[in-house]
Amino acid sequence: MANPVPVIDDISLESLYADPYPSFQRLQRDAPVAFVRAAGINLVTRFDDIVQIERDFETFASSNPVSLMNRVMGHSLMRKDGEDHRLERKAIEPSFRPGVVRNHWAPRFRVIADDLIDQFDDHGATDLFGSFAAPMASLSLMEMLGLRDVSWQELAIWSQSLMDAVGNYGQDPEVIRRGQVASDGIDAAIEVVLPKLEASPDPSIISSMLQAEDKHSIAQIRANVKVIIGGGLNEPRDTILTTAYGLLSNPDQRACVMEDANLWSAAFEEAVRWISPIGMYPRRVTRDVVLGGMQLREGDQLGICVGAANRDESHFDRPDLFDILRPKQSHLGFGAGPHYCAGTWVARQMVGAIALPALFGRLKDLRLDEAAEVKLGGWVFRGPLSLPVRWSI
């Protein structure tokens, strides 16, 4: 007999933001599916339960009639299931293929990384959040989308405004307004590049949408570009910072990776596992079902905590430690199932093969700035909020 889903009253959003891992660990042990009142959603924290969910999109749907995301961005592929989702995903695939990434996008990412490092001031100190990780992610995403004449700062503001609006459960009017400004700005930026991309196709994402066998409508282009801007900027930014933070805090591992460049990819994957940039995402239960011994009901809203699953002790040895030398193992940092991160291979190149080796290779004696504090925050999305470093000139 399945148990009813327990209600947890003593986990606050503030504590989740500051450090979600103790709460995740407790939920995993005592209540692997639990209604956390502060979040207003049923959190799922065990690795195996999440894999079960992602192998069954008919029972655990991404589409959601009450989705705030649909209101902010339009109906994107992230909130579609089955054939509707498959066709849109297939349309953008050519821009994200690992071979295309390596041959077409990687050389551009390399120029972006080197330009940014060239611009570092000569005091031997910087906060990598604003001087490197954020512009690296933003400029790379801009190239991939095919947008022109937009500053990296503007794209980053759009991304943040959209994400804030999607999480705006309190209906704060100022957040709604900024979300609308971002949405309008993106629609206008798309309008500017459409004629050129229609006339001369290229490997960019918007171009792929236009060239697909099932060509995107303007509404589909707008919604999917917005979801890609919302979901494709902060994640590589945060992973650049998390990987750098992990290596700078663990000199032995850093020495290993400087010795053997093949380890950069392991460092990247370990960072995505250790502090997953997307820690939680939603699913909706479409029929009564038992999960992890708990009885779920049709209509229940789930929060899939991959940030927790990636520290599940039944899958990972000493999961709280950053260890690039741990045995290769699947993690859920890119999600699983049909919505598996489309940008996985982009991030592997941009972050693991280009941004980090450039940073550690070019800046002599790169180290954490002992006078400043590294702050991390978030549980739905998580990463360093700043990463002040020094190097020798």
Added chain:
Amino acid sequence: MPKIIFVQPCGTRREVEATQGNSIMEAALKHGVTGITAECNGSAACATCHAYFEDDRLSQLGAIEAHEEDMLDFTASERLPVSRLSCQVTVTDAMDGMIVRLPESQ
């Protein structure tokens, strides 16, 4: 139901009854065959359901689409001429008795 024989890198064989219309990847997961990870559950996005097929039966597998073709260059174990992503291979009656070898790593 066509029988598919999965062979681990160490040589262990496991014969399973596959359902026509499913993918080889689904047949492996359904029967708990180890060695197929399938992180993306059949979207051809992760390259973790790589498998080696029988050389003289490749024509039974259906064509490789552009996306799979690209992805196959990025498998964890070496790509061979008999490599496919098992999520992109649909089980048919003609495949009865087919041997599918699993790679060292995914």
